[in-house]
Amino acid sequence: MxxxxxxxAEGSRAVATVPGVREExxxxxxxxxxxxxxxAPLASVWCWYRVGSxxxxxxxxxxxxxxxxxxxxxxxxxxxxxxxxxxxxxxGYWNGYTWxxxxxxxxxxxxxxLDHMLFIEAERMANGLYDPADxxxxxxxxxxxxxxxxxxxxxxxxxxxxxxxxxxxxYRHPTxxxxxxxxTMTRDDLFGYYRQHYLPNNATLVIVGDVDxxxxxxxxxxxxxxIPASDRPKTRYTPEPEQLGERRFTISKExxxxxxxxxxxxxxxxxxxxxxxxxxxxxLTGAKGLNLWASFRxxxxxxxxxxxxxxxxxxxxxxxxxxxxxTQDPFLYTISLTATEGTSLDSVEExxxxxxxxxxxxxxTLAELQKARAQLRARLVFEQDSVSNIAHQLGFFETIAxxxxxxxxxxxxxxxxxxxxxxxxxxxxxxxxxxxxRFEPR
Amino acid sequence: MKGLDPTRRVLPNGLTVLAKETRTTPAIxxxxxxxxxxxxxxxxxxxxxxxxSKTIDRGTTSRTAEQIAEELENRGVSLSVALNRHAxxxxxxxxxxxxxQVLAIVGDVAMRPxxxxxxxxxxxxxxxxxxxQDQDNPASVAMEALMRMLYGESHPYGRPMRGTLxxxxxxxxxxxxxxxxxxxxxxxxxxxLVGDLDPQxxxxxxxxxxxxxxxxxxxxxxxxxxxxxxxxxxxVISMMNKAQxxxxxxxxxxxxxxxxxxxYSLMNNILGQYAIGGRLGDSIRERQGMxxxxxxxxxxxxxxxxxxxxxxxxPANVERAVASIDAELAKLAAEGPTVREVVESKQYLIGSMPxxxxxxxxxxxxxQTAELFGLGLDYDVRLPALISDVxxxxxxxxxxxxxxxxxxTVVVAGPYSGSLQ
Numbered sequence: 084m085x086x087x088x089x090x091x092a093e094g095s096r097a098v099a100t101v102p103g104v105r106e107e108x109x110x111x112x113x114x115x116x117x118x119x120x121x122x123a124p125l126a127s128v129w130c131w132y133r134v135g136s137x138x139x140x141x142x143x144x145x146x147x148x149x150x151x152x153x154x155x156x157x158x159x160x161x162x163x164x165x166x167x168x169x170x171x172x173x174x175g176y177w178n179g180y181t182w183x184x185x186x187x188x189x190x191x192x193x194x195x196x197l198d199h200m201l202f203i204e205a206e207r208m209a210n211g212l213y214d215p216a217d218x219x220x221x222x223x224x225x226x227x228x229x230x231x232x233x234x235x236x237x238x239x240x241x242x243x244x245x246x247x248x249x250x251x252x253x254y255r256h257p258t259x260x261x262x263x264x265x266x267t268m269t270r271d272d273l274f275g276y277y278r279q280h281y282l283p284n285n286a287t288l289v290i291v292g293d294v295d296x297x298x299x300x301x302x303x304x305x306x307x308x309x310i311p312a313s314d315r316p317k318t319r320y321t322p323e324p325e326q327l328g329e330r331r332f333t334i335s336k337e338x339x340x341x342x343x344x345x346x347x348x349x350x351x352x353x354x355x356x357x358x359x360x361x362x363x364x365x366x367l368t369g370a371k372g373l374n375l376w377a378s379f380r381x382x383x384x385x386x387x388x389x390x391x392x393x394x395x396x397x398x399x400x401x402x403x404x405x406x407x408x409x410t411q412d413p414f415l416y417t418i419s420l421t422a423t424e425g426t427s428l429d430s431v432e433e434x435x436x437x438x439x440x441x442x443x444x445x446x447x448t449l450a451e452l453q454k455a456r457a458q459l460r461a462r463l464v465f466e467q468d469s470v471s472n473i474a475h476q477l478g479f480f481e482t483i484a485x486x487x488x489x490x491x492x493x494x495x496x497x498x499x500x501x502x503x504x505x506x507x508x509x510x511x512x513x514x515x516x517x518x519x520x521r522f523e524p525r
Numbered sequence: 526m527k528g529l530d531p532t533r534r535v536l537p538n539g540l541t542v543l544a545k546e547t548r549t550t551p552a553i554x555x556x557x558x559x560x561x562x563x564x565x566x567x568x569x570x571x572x573x574x575x576x577x578s579k580t581i582d583r584g585t586t587s588r589t590a591e592q593i594a595e596e597l598e599n600r601g602v603s604l605s606v607a608l609n610r611h612a613x614x615x616x617x618x619x620x621x622x623x624x625x626q627v628l629a630i631v632g633d634v635a636m637r638p639x640x641x642x643x644x645x646x647x648x649x650x651x652x653x654x655x656x657x658q659d660q661d662n663p664a665s666v667a668m669e670a671l672m673r674m675l676y677g678e679s680h681p682y683g684r685p686m687r688g689t690l691x692x693x694x695x696x697x698x699x700x701x702x703x704x705x706x707x708x709x710x711x712x713x714x715x716x717x718l719v720g721d722l723d724p725q726x727x728x729x730x731x732x733x734x735x736x737x738x739x740x741x742x743x744x745x746x747x748x749x750x751x752x753x754x755x756x757x758x759x760x761v762i763s764m765m766n767k768a769q770x771x772x773x774x775x776x777x778x779x780x781x782x783x784x785x786x787x788x789y790s791l792m793n794n795i796l797g798q799y800a801i802g803g804r805l806g807d808s809i810r811e812r813q814g815m816x817x818x819x820x821x822x823x824x825x826x827x828x829x830x831x832x833x834x835x836x837x838x839x840p841a842n843v844e845r846a847v848a849s850i851d852a853e854l855a856k857l858a859a860e861g862p863t864v865r866e867v868v869e870s871k872q873y874l875i876g877s878m879p880x881x882x883x884x885x886x887x888x889x890x891x892x893q894t895a896e897l898f899g900l901g902l903d904y905d906v907r908l909p910a911l912i913s914d915v916x917x918x919x920x921x922x923x924x925x926x927x928x929x930x931x932x933x934t935v936v937v938a939g940p941y942s943g944s945l946q
C-alpha cells in the first residue's frame with residue numbers, strides 16, 4: 084500500500100493514493116496503477132489504450148481490432164518466432180481485446196515473470212514491426228473471425244441493431260469492422276493508426292498481484308520511461324442527435340429459431356442515471372455485475388426477475404438477457420430474447436413491451452430495489468476473485484472515465500433510490516428511444 | 526511442499542466432502558457432483574439426464590420453483606446445473622454469510638426435487654428450442670456427428686448429450702423422477718466447498734444438510750469397450766445459410782487413469798494448445814491465415830474419450846485446412862516433438878498450476894477432478910513430477926499411436942458441399 088509521502092520511482096510523480104492502489108504518472112505521461120494482492124504467487128499486467136472502434140473513420144472500420152492482432156506479431160526486440168513462449172515459460176496466459184472505447188493487452192503469470200510482461204508491453208507500445216506479409220495473413224484470419232460471428236444469428240442481430248441505433252456517433256459500426264474495409268485496408272493504414280494512438284500518454288499500465296509496489300514501479304519506469312510522448316490525436320465524436328421515433332428492422336434469413344432484440348439508448352458510465360439503470364436492469368433481467376472480463380462466466384440470478392417471469396415462465400421465450408455495459412459515451416441498454424419453437428415474435432414483443440410499459444408507469448418496489456442491491460453487492464465480491472479480474476477493472480474504468488470510479492461502485496449502487504429508478508425507467512424505456520430488431524428464420 | 530492439503534471426509538451415508546479454506550474474497554463456492562451424466566440415460570431415450578438438468582431446481586417437496594429462485598436471488602446467487610457424459614454438477618457461489626442457507630437449498634434441490642408437471646412442460650419447450658438452435662449451429666452439428674461416428678450409437682459417448690427432438694417430446698415427469706431416484710444418492714456424490722470457511726464447519730454444515738439422506742445401491746457404471754477406427758471416415762453436412770465451415774476431426778484416445786495420460790496430455794499441448802493452438806495454430810492460423818480459431822483437445826475420462834482437432838474456416842479453404850491438419854499430425858507422429866517443445870510444454874503445464882488454483886472455482890474444479898478419478902488428496906503436489914517425468918520418446922509414442930490421418934474421422938459442417946478426402 085502506498086501513501087502520499089512514499090518515495091516515487093525516478094522519472095515519475097506521485098499523484099494520489101487510495102488504500103490499496105498506487106497511482107503514478109511517468110514523465111512521458113504513462114499512467115501506472117499498482118495494487119498489491121498477495122493471495123497467490125501471481126502477477127497480472129494489463130496495458131490499456133484509449134483507442135477503440137469509435138476512433139475509426141469511414142473506410143477504416145475494424146482498424147483498431149486489426150492493429151491489436153498485429154501487435155502480437157513481433158517487435159524490434161521480440162522477433163516474430165519468439166513472441167510465443169516468453170510468458171508460457173512462467174505458466175502464463177496472454178491475450179488482448181478491442182471494443183468500442185478501448186484496446187487492451189494482458190499477461191497473467193507467476194510473479195517472477197513481471198519484468199518479462201512489462202518488457203513485452205513496452206515493446207508493443209513502441210516497436211511493432213507490421214511486416215507486410217503478416218498483414219496479409221492476418222487479413223484472412225480476421226475475415227474468418229467475422230464470418231464465424233455471422234454464423235450466429237444473435238450476433239448478426241446485435242450488429243444490425245447497433246448500426247440502426249446510431250446514425251451519427253461512431254459507436255454505430257461493429258468493432259470487427261465492415262467486410263469491405265477489411266478487404267481493402269493497407270499495411271500503411273494499420274501502421275499509421277498504430278503510431279498515432281500507441282503513445283505512453285494515451286495508455287494506462289495496471290499491475291496487480293504478489294508484487295512489491297515500489298519495485299514494480301521501478302520496473303515499469305525502466306521499461307517504459309524511454310518511450311517518448313507525442314501529441315494525442317484529438318478525436319471528436321459526433322454526438323448522437325435526438326431520436327425522433329421508434330426504429331425497427333427485420334433480418335430475414337435461413338435458420339431455425341426466431342430472436343428479438345430491443346435496444347434503448349443508455350447513459351454513459353459517468354452519467355448520474357447510469358447506476359439507476361443498472362439497478363433497473365437487475366430488476367428486469369438479473370444483476371450481471373460490471374466486469375466485462377468476468378461476467379460472462381456465471382449466469383445472472385434472473386429467475387425471479389421481471390422479464391424472465393413475463394417471457395420465459397410464460398413459455399414465450401426460452402431465454403432472456405439484459406445488456407448494460409459502462410461506456411465513455413452514451414451507448415445501449417439491450418434486451419435479447421429467444422422465441423420458443425412455434426411462438427411468434429409478435430407475441431414475444433408484445434409481452435416484453437407490456438412489461439417495460441408497466442415498469443415505466445409504476446417504477447419498481449422496495450423489495451425489488453433491495454434485491455437488486457444485494458445481487459449487485461454479491462456480484463462485486465464474486466468478480467474480485469483473481470488478480471486478473473481486479474486489474475481489469477482498474478484499467479477498464481481508467482480508460483473510459485477514471486479508475487476511482489471502481490472503488491466507488493458499491494456506494495453508488497447503495498445510494499440509488501426508488502425514485503431515481505422510476506425516473507430512469509420513465510425517461511428511457513419510451514418508444515422514441517428504442518430500436519427493435521427481429522431475426523425471422525426463413 | 527504443503528500444497529492445497531484439502532480436508533476430505535466421508536459421511537456415514539457415503540457422501541464425500543472436500544473442503545478447502547481460502548481468504549481471497551468473503552465468498553464460498555459450492556460444487557456438488559453426482560454420477561448422473563448422460564451415460565445414465567435410459568437405453569433408447571437419450572436426453573433424460575439433460576432434461577433433469579433443466580428441471581431439477583424447479584421445485585422440491587418444500588419449496589416451489591419461485592421460492593427457490595427468490596431465496597437464492599435475494600442473496601445474489603445463481604445456481605447452475607452442468608452436465609457431461611459422466612456427471613451432473615450443481616454449482617454456485619455465495620457470500621460467506623449466506624453459506625448455511627444456500628447449502629440447505631442446494632441440498633433440498635439435490636435430495637427432494639419434485640419435477641412439477643407445469644414446470645416440465647415449460648422447460649420442454651425451452652429444450653426443444655435449444656435443440657433447434659443446435660441444428661442451426663455448424664460447430665454443434667459437426668461435433669455431434671463426429672462423436673456419433675467415433676463411438677457409434679451403442680456407446681454412451683456416441684449419443685447426443687442433449688437428446689433428440691423426438692425424445693424431448695415424449696420424456697415425462699415420471700422419467701425425470703426415476704432418473705433422480707436412480708442417480709442421486711450420497712454414495713455417488715461428492716461435494717467440494719471452497720472459500721472463506723473453516724473446513725470443520727464445512728463438514729458440520731454438510732452433515733446437518735445431507736447426513737440423514739439414505740444411501741442406495743447405485744454404483745458407477747462400466748462402459749462398453751471402444752474399437753478405434755480402422756480406416757479414414759469423412760462426412761460433409763452442408764449448411765449453405767452459413768458464412769463459415771466448422772471442421773471437427775478426431776480419434777478415440779485413452780482413459781484418464783491410463784499410465785500414458787501425461788504423455789498424451791503433453792502431446793495434445795504441443796499439437797494444438799501451447800501458446801494459442803500449438804503446431805496447428807502456428808500452421809493454420811499464423812502461417813496460412815486460414816482460421817481465427819484452431820486447436821486440439823483431449824478428453825481422457827472413465828472411458829477412452831476423444832482427441833479432437835477443431836477449426837473454423839472459410840468454405841474455400843476447407844480442403845486446404847483438412848490437408849494441413851493431416852500434415853501436422855503425420856509429421857508429429859513420424860518425427861515426434863522436438864526436445865524444446867517438450868521442455869516448453871512441461872514448463873507451461875507445471876507453471877500454470879498457481880493460476881489454475883487461484884480462484885475458489887478453480888480449486889473446487891481441481892478437487893472434484895482428483896476425487897472423480899481417485900487421484901489423491903496430494904495430487905496438486907505430485908502433479909509437477911508426473912509431468913516432468915514424461916520423456917520425449919513417450920510423447921512421440923503417444924503421437925505415433927493416435928495421430929494417424931489414415932484412421933481419422935473428419936466432419937465438416939457449414940457452407941460447403943464438396944467431397945472430402
